[in-house]
Each structure stands twice: as structure tokens, then as C-alpha cells.
Amino acid sequence: MASGRIRRSTPPVSAIPTCRDRVVAPSLLAADFSRIAEEAARAEKAGADWLHLDVMDGDFVDNISFGPPVVEAVNRASGMFLDVHLMISRPDHYLPRFVAAGADVITVHVEPRHDVGETLRRIREAGGLAGLALNPATPLAAVAPFFDSIDLLLCMTVVPGFGGQAFMPEVLGKIREAAALRDAAGLGFHIEVDGGIDAATAALCAEAGANVMVAGSSTFRAPDMAAAITAIRSA
Helix, strand or coil, rough: HHHHHCCCCCCCCCHCCCCCCCEEEEEEEHCCCHHHHHHHHHHHHHCCCCEEEEEEECCCCECCCCHHHHHHHHHHHHEEEEEEECCCHHHHHHHHHHHHCCEEEEEEEECCCCCHHHHHHHHHEEEEEEEEECCCCCCHCCHHHHHHCCCCCEEEECCCCCCCCCCCCCHHHHHHHHHHHHHHHHCCCCEEEEECHHHHHHHHHHHHCCCCCEEEEECCCCCCCCHHHHHHHHH
């Protein structure tokens, strides 16, 4: 699977920040889709650490966004680290296509019917970082058995499927619990949050233990994207 992967000038795994470092990942879902390459370049110039790409299939979530060709186009147009979030019912089936498209982090959900452990193993075997996501209503116990197989845990702070939703503060307790379990086990995976993230909610999530902040509307649609990213990073 690794042989088809498109590589570029992204940092090697060893150069990725630790789970104690703040990472800001603007979500391309909030960008101007008529200017995808320019929007990716704008995020990079504004100081983004990663670029977050939400892939939706209209089945697992009630929306359709884009697929491997868009990921590949962004890969070719940008040197940014690509954080690809698969909100799809068959992540195991489509995984090779996103590996070939150049994804650096591939995050799959625990809720669809697939062999989660095997899917995570395949991501790592292909040379990528493996992420596991859970929806607000999903208990942390559903992902805890896989903690030693992941590089990133994504706690959704909205019901996935559409951008621009309000942050759900009830997820903060789950983030705290995940961080405590991770630290107690001596693990180092990132804890990422996605949904309603701006400087104010990023501060709440950071206090709870998250370090990767996915921000869509608050970055791409801000009057000053660089200032918005700086505010989220320092919150």
C-alpha cells in the first residue's frame, strides 16, 4: 500500500510536535472551494500547522464533501501536513485511496462497522499516522481499547456532518478523561478537537487536555486569518 503514496516536503513523523504542543489545523471545509489551492496556501502563509480535510460520504454523516481527488490536489498544491478525517461508513475499503492521495494523518471513526484495530494497523503500515475519532454521544470506552494503536484521538465537539455548529461543552469531561487515561498509561497520542473551535473554546479544550485544534469558520472566514490562528494557538 505504501508504494502508491504521494510524498512531498512534509515533516517526518519524528518532526511532528508532541502531545504537549499546540497544533492549529484549519478545516478546509470552511474554505472557498472554487479556490482550493489558493486557500491551502493562504492557511500555510497564515501560520497553520496542519490542514484538516473532512471527508463525508452522505451515509455515515448527512452531507457529502469531497474524496481522494481533492486530497491529492491539495497535496500537490501545498507542502502542508494533511490531517484527513474520514467520516465515512467504509473507511477500511477506501483507505488505500487516501493513502495514495498523500494523507499524512488518517483518522477513522470507531462507530462504523469495520475492524478498527486492523484499519489502524494498515494506516501505520502504510507509513501514516493513525487517528481514531468518536462522536459526542459515543462513550470513551469504545475507543480506550485502541489507545496503544493510535497517534491521535479526535473528540468531536459537535455532531459531525456540517460546519459552523456550536461547540458542545459537555464533551470537555470526555477530553479530560482521555487525557488522564493516556497519561496514566504513559502514552503520547495527540488529543484533537473539531467543531465550534475558536480562541475561547480552544482555551477550554486545552485546559481539559486537548492540543490539536481544528478550526474552520473561525480561521478561513476570519477578517485576519493569521491573527485568528495566533489567538487559537495562544489561548
